[in-house]
Amino acid sequence: MENNQTEEVKVLIIGSGPAGYTAAIYLSRANLAPVLYEGIEPGGQLTTTTEVENFPGFPEGVDGPQLMANMRQQAERLGADLRSGSITKVDLSERPFRVEIDGEKEILAQSLIVSTGATAKYLGLPSETKFRGQGVSACATCDGFFYRKKDVAVVGGGDTACEEATYLASLCRKVYMIVRKPFLRASKAMQERVFRTENIEVLFEYNTAEVLGDEQGVTGARLVKTDGSERTIDIAGFFLAIGHHPNTELFAGQLELDEEGYIRVEGNTSKTSVEGVFAAGDVKDPHYRQAITAAGSGCIAALDCERFLLR
Template sequence: MEKVRCLIIGGGPAGYTSAIYASRAGLAPVLYEGMEPGGQLTTTTVVENFPGFPEGIDANVLMSGMREQALRFGSDIRNGAITSVDFSSRPLKVTVDSGHGIEADAVIIATGASAKYLGLPSERKFRGLGVSACATCDGFFYRRKDVAVVGGGDTACEEATYLAGICRKVYMIVRRDVFRASLAMQERVKSTPNIEILWNCSTKEVLGDENGVTGARIERKDGTVFDIAVDGFFLAIGHHPNSDVFKEYVRTDDNGYILTAGESCATNVEGVFAAGDVRDPRYRQAITAAASGCKAALEVEKYLM
């Protein structure tokens, strides 16, 4: 059984930032990157809202840079995902998918959250080429263009309203004949002139060519099929925090997001901290994930002292 002082689980902005700070603090962190090294950000293309890059930066280049920075300061970054944990006693125990066991004095959970998709082959084909699950991240690329938003909850209404401020037209594809969103959000959408709501509709296919998304094929509840021309196709049907493996020990909310103590990254388990989108159902930005990774590492340093 390998013994480490600080174990970081997850290789996105929160995980890599935690590793940078923990390494500089002399904690010799070991980081397992999980099934998606670089995190959810790597499903997009250019990041234009991360501070310090006035011309924007390729998402994979940004994540690669964070990773290299963590390595430079001595982080031990490894491939592999955590398949089970035992936080019932100290030291904290985890098992990697290779079967390797680790005992840690402190653990930072930075496993992120995964956007929910419709499951269409064409949706996967155009992911990063017009298909996105983050309007705040990618909406800027569709200024004065037509886009579609799938969903009928608060998130969908917020995304549609945001996009309506920069896009020429926004179609909202809503499966039912009513919104699930709060009344205030419903009224905001309905009063926005360049948002068209397609009630009782579902997406059959995302349309496109070698340059990316060109439209979507929609089916009404009555069986009518029609196409809309759009340049961007945004999913707003929710996220799933990657917290399942920890739920036996770490407290979560009803949606699976890890609960922490106020502004702290500390969980209900002594020595276990959470950072990034796995604890953040609200902002879900690379910059906020990185910030919480910094906080988690500083808290671990203090805890281990």
């Protein structure tokens, strides 16, 4: 790559959800002139939700895209260099780390914060895409509140699906669990909790053929059983709990990842298997996946990174 296309920076942040923006806020205040690349989805998963009611400091709730715009503005005001563009290649074999932007420009970074997030897995139905944010959701703790005393469905049969179903059962009138297999994959304790909850009905051996709705949003779902028979359920909310996929393809073989592809970090820190590389947000968190925990881990990564650079 041509030298005139190479730039040197102290800290490069990859990704722009609550984790990336919070890291940029802290590092800017520490005078470390962070450069952040926003990637293909500036603002991350929160830009696909509407109302966020559980982020502290907003008594009336806040619009997801607005919350991200606020964080972005704050980082920019404090001096972060925010850029559009995607990272296409990284070389973490030596410091400074070599990072390629959009296959064209190269950056040499003394340190790196990875906050590329995770992507919820969807079924891939056109109707599901159509009603995303209008009754179709991949986060019960984020959106369940809007379906109080209504009927909803949860897709999935693992621990997450059981957890989301029991959480929704405490708010909603009825919860259908749509399970492909003739059994639940979840742990015994989670299964028992589901079967003990009166307003959860588990529909075994069903697949969703189509999410139904009108201009107001979701109104139902058309299901097909493995024997070919069909059934339609009336619901106002359709929740996916079939897992998340961490956006770590770039780092495979360079950073230590767990079986599911999440970045492994040391204890309660943000330190990865490569010195000078830190991870924050959903890319290292298969458990909590909340905006507030992502923001908190962005702060941790910034402080770890600052200490590393001062040393």
